[in-house]
Amino acid sequence: MFSTRIPAKAGCLLLIGFLGICVILLTKTFSYQGFSVDYKKNVFTKDGKTFDFVSGSLHYFRVPHQLWHDRLLKLRASGINVVSTYIPWNFHEPHPSQYNFVGDADLFKFIEIAQSLGLFVNIRPGPYICSEWDLGGIPYFVLGSKKDGVQMRTMDSRYLSHVECYFNELLPRLKPYLYENGGPIILVQVENEYGSYKACDFDYMTYITKLMRKHLGETAILYTADGWDMHHLICGPIHHSDVLTTINFGPNSDHESAFHRMRSFQGNGPLVNSEFYPGWLDHWGEPHQCKSSNLVRTEFTKMLKSAMGNVFVNFYMFFGGTNFAFYNGANMAFEPKYQPDPTSYDYDAPMTESGDTTQKYYAIRNAIKESRPHLIDEHLLSKVVNSTKQGYGRVKFHEILKYPGIKSLATKQLNNVPLFTFEELQQDYGFVLYEKTYSNFYHNAELEIPEPRDMVYVFADDKYIGKIYRSENKNLTLPSFTKLGLLVENMGRINYGPFLHDYKGIVGAIKLGQDDVSKGADWNIWSLPLNNTELAQFETIKIQPGPGSILRGEFTIHGKPADTWVKMSKFGKGVIFINGRNLGRYWPIKGPQKNLYVPSVFLNTGINEMVLLELVQMPSEKDLYVELVGYPDVGSCN
Ligand SMILES: *[C@@H]1O[C@H](CO)[C@@H](O)[C@H](O)[C@H]1NC(C)=O
Ligand SMILES: *[C@@H]1O[C@H](CO)[C@@H](O)[C@H](O)[C@H]1NC(C)=O
Numbered sequence: 001m002f003s004t005r006i007p008a009k010a011g012c013l014l015l016i017g018f019l020g021i022c023v024i025l026l027t028k029t030f031s032y033q034g035f036s037v038d039y040k041k042n043v044f045t046k047d048g049k050t051f052d053f054v055s056g057s058l059h060y061f062r063v064p065h066q067l068w069h070d071r072l073l074k075l076r077a078s079g080i081n082v083v084s085t086y087i088p089w090n091f092h093e094p095h096p097s098q099y100n101f102v103g104d105a106d107l108f109k110f111i112e113i114a115q116s117l118g119l120f121v122n123i124r125p126g127p128y129i130c131s132e133w134d135l136g137g138i139p140y141f142v143l144g145s146k147k148d149g150v151q152m153r154t155m156d157s158r159y160l161s162h163v164e165c166y167f168n169e170l171l172p173r174l175k176p177y178l179y180e181n182g183g184p185i186i187l188v189q190v191e192n193e194y195g196s197y198k199a200c201d202f203d204y205m206t207y208i209t210k211l212m213r214k215h216l217g218e219t220a221i222l223y224t225a226d227g228w229d230m231h232h233l234i235c236g237p238i239h240h241s242d243v244l245t246t247i248n249f250g251p252n253s254d255h256e257s258a259f260h261r262m263r264s265f266q267g268n269g270p271l272v273n274s275e276f277y278p279g280w281l282d283h284w285g286e287p288h289q290c291k292s293s294n295l296v297r298t299e300f301t302k303m304l305k306s307a308m309g310n311v312f313v314n315f316y317m318f319f320g321g322t323n324f325a326f327y328n329g330a331n332m333a334f335e336p337k338y339q340p341d342p343t344s345y346d347y348d349a350p351m352t353e354s355g356d357t358t359q360k361y362y363a364i365r366n367a368i369k370e371s372r373p374h375l376i377d378e379h380l381l382s383k384v385v386n387s388t389k390q391g392y393g394r395v396k397f398h399e400i401l402k403y404p405g406i407k408s409l410a411t412k413q414l415n416n417v418p419l420f421t422f423e424e425l426q427q428d429y430g431f432v433l434y435e436k437t438y439s440n441f442y443h444n445a446e447l448e449i450p451e452p453r454d455m456v457y458v459f460a461d462d463k464y465i466g467k468i469y470r471s472e473n474k475n476l477t478l479p480s481f482t483k484l485g486l487l488v489e490n491m492g493r494i495n496y497g498p499f500l501h502d503y504k505g506i507v508g509a510i511k512l513g514q515d516d517v518s519k520g521a522d523w524n525i526w527s528l529p530l531n532n533t534e535l536a537q538f539e540t541i542k543i544q545p546g547p548g549s550i551l552r553g554e555f556t557i558h559g560k561p562a563d564t565w566v567k568m569s570k571f572g573k574g575v576i577f578i579n580g581r582n583l584g585r586y587w588p589i590k591g592p593q594k595n596l597y598v599p600s601v602f603l604n605t606g607i608n609e610m611v612l613l614e615l616v617q618m619p620s621e622k623d624l625y626v627e628l629v630g631y632p633d634v635g636s637c638n
C-alpha cells in the first residue's frame with residue numbers, strides 16, 4: 001500500500017502540473033502578451049488583440065536630438081502611431097570597434113521619447129540601409145581597399161565578421177526595447193531591399209536572420225521589404241520562413257497589382273507597404289522632386305479602404321530632415337552618371353526639413369481620421385507649432401586661411417607614397433590632398449584623370465586651375481608648373497545598385513600628356529576629414545583669395561536663436577560650418593538646393609562663428625558674404 005500510494009500521489013501531482021501547464025499554454029495562446037503576426041486573419045496582434053497601425057519614417061540621425069520630441073510629437077499628432085527608422089551603422093561605428101551611442105547617436109533616447117508619446121517603433125537596422133546615406137550606412141572600413149575585393153552583402157567572411165561585431169554591440173542594447181520586454185519596438189527589418197542587389201545570396205539573408213534571432217529572440221517580428229518587381233521578390237524575401245514579406249511602392253503604383261504579385265510569393269500574412277513615397281529624393285543638378293498632396297491622399301485612402309483587406313502603410317519619408325556633415329550618399333545608374341544627394345533631405349515630405357506641417361500633412365491626417373478614427377488623438381494637434389524663423393542678414397568674412405593652408409588641418413600626412421585611396425588612408429569622409437613636385441618645369445600638359453572620386457580640384461604651383469568631376473569626362477590643360485596639387489572631395493559613397501563598392505580618392509591612372517604619373521611612390525598626401533576646423537589659424541583678408549581657401553566670419557544674435565537658412569550669395573561650391581557644426585555641402589550653382597538649413601539649436605545667443613571652404617569660385621572681395629534668411633530653398637518642383 002505504502003509503496004503504491006506514493007506513486008499515485010506523484011501521478012496526481014504530475015497530472016495537476018500537466019493541467020496547469022496546459023492552462024498556462026492555453027491562456028498564452030489566447031492572449032499572448034506580445035506582438036505577433038496572425039497569418040490566418042492577415043493582421044497583426046498585440047496582447048492577443050488585432051492591432052491597427054499607420055507608420056511614418058523619421059530618421060533620428062537626420063535631426064538634432066534636441067528636436068526629436070518636437071518631430072515625433074508632430075508625427076503622432078497626424079494620426080500615425082508607429083515611427084519607423086533606419087539605423088545607420090557608420091553613425092554608430094565610425095571607426096573599427098569605436099562605438100557611439102550618445103547625443104545625436106543616442107537612438108535609445110529616441111525610442112524612449114517615441115514611447116512616451118504613445119508611438120510604437122519599427123526599426124530597420126540593416127546592416128545595409130540604402131537611405132541616400134553614405135555607402136548605405138556601411139562604414140568605410142568594411143569596404144576595405146580595392147585590392148582586398150571584399151564583397152559586401154554576401155557570405156564573404158571578412159564582411160560578416162564586421163557585421164557580427166556591430167550587431168553584438170547594437171542588438172543586445174535594443175532587446176530591452178522590444179514590445180515583449182516592455183518597450184515600443186514591434187517590427188524589425190532584416191537587411192534592406194536585398195532583392196534589388198545583384199548578389200541574390202539566400203545564405204546571406206538566412207545568416208542575417210539567424211544573427212538577429214540570436215540577439216533578439218524567437219518571438220521578435222522580423223520582416224523584409226522589397227520593390228515589387230519579379231526579380232526583387234525572388235531575391236529579397238526569405239521564402240518559407242517566419243520572416244514576413246512586405247513590399248515598397250509609391251502612389252504611382254496600383255496597390256492591388258502590387259499585393260497580388262506579393263501574394264504569389266507569400267500566400268498569407270498582413271499586407272504591408274513598407275515604403276509608400278509621399279515625396280522623393282533629390283540629386284545635385286536635377287530638379288527638386290515632388291509628389292502632389294492629392295495623389296498621395298487618394299492612393300493612401302485606397303489602401304486604407306482596400307477590398308483586399310487591411311493594408312498597413314509606412315510613409316517613406318514622413319519627415320526627411322537633413323544630411324548634415326558628409327553623410328549624404330549618391331546613386332549611379334550607369335558609369336559615369338554619378339548622382340550625389342544634396343544636403344537637404346526634405347523629400348517633399350508631409351513635414352518640411354525644419355519640421356513645419358504642410359498641406360500634405362493635413363491631407364494624410366484627414367484620410368486617417370476618415371478611415372481609422374481610433375488612431376487620432378484629438379488633443380495633440382493643438383500642441384503642434386511650426387518653428388520660429390528669422391533672417392539675421394549678411395555675414396561678412398574678414399579672415400582667411402589661404403590655400404594651401406588647409407594642409408595645417410591634416411589628421412595624417414604621408415610623404416613619398418603611392419596614390420592611396422581614402423579607405424587605404426583609414427579616412428571616412430572629407431578631402432584628400434595629393435601633391436607631387438617636379439625638379440623642372442612641366443610644360444603645357446593635358447591632365448587626364450579617368451576615375452576621379454569624386455571631384456578633383458586641380459592646383460598648379462598652389463594656384464587653382466579648375467576641376468575634374470566624375471560625371472564629366474573632361475581633361476584640363478595645365479600651364480607650366482613644378483608642383484601639382486590634387487585636392488579630392490569624397491562627395492558621398494554610392495548607396496544603391498551595382499556600383500556599391502565605391503572607393504574614394506584617385507583609384508586609377510592619372511595621365512599628364514603621355515606620362516602615367518600615378519605609378520610610383522612619389523606623392524605626398526594630406527588627410528583632410530575637416531572634423532577639426534576649430535584648429536584653423538586665420539589671418540585678416542588682404543588680397544583677393546582663390547578657391548581652396550577657408551574663410552571665417554562672425555554674427556551676433558540677440559535673444560533666443562530661431563531657425564535660419566544660409567543663402568550662399570556669390571559662393572559656388574563648398575562646405576559650411578557654424579559654431580564648429582558641419583552644416584553640409586553647398587552647391588547653389590548646381591541646385592536644386594540653394595539655402596542650407598540651420599536649426600536654432602546650432603546657434604548661440606550672442607556671438608556665432610561661421611567658417612566656409614570654397615572650392616570653385618571665390619567671390620570678389622566686396623561679395624565675400626553669405627546671407628542668413630528666414631526661409632528654405634530646396635528648389636522648385638519639376
Ligand atoms: C506651418 O506653416 C505652413 C506653411 O505656412 C502652414 O500651412 C501650416 O498650417 C503651419 N502649421 C502650423 C501648425 O501652424
Ligand atoms: C577626424 O577624422 C579622422 C579621420 O577619419 C579620425 O581619425 C579622427 O578620429 C576624427 N576626429 C574626430 C575628433 O572625430
Ligand SMILES: *[C@@H]1O[C@H](CO)[C@@H](O)[C@H](O)[C@H]1NC(C)=O
Binds near residue numbers: 447448474512
Ligand atoms: C584626354 O587626354 C587623353 C590623352 O592623355 C586623350 O586620349 C583623351 O581623349 C582626352 N579626353 C578628352 C575627353 O578630351
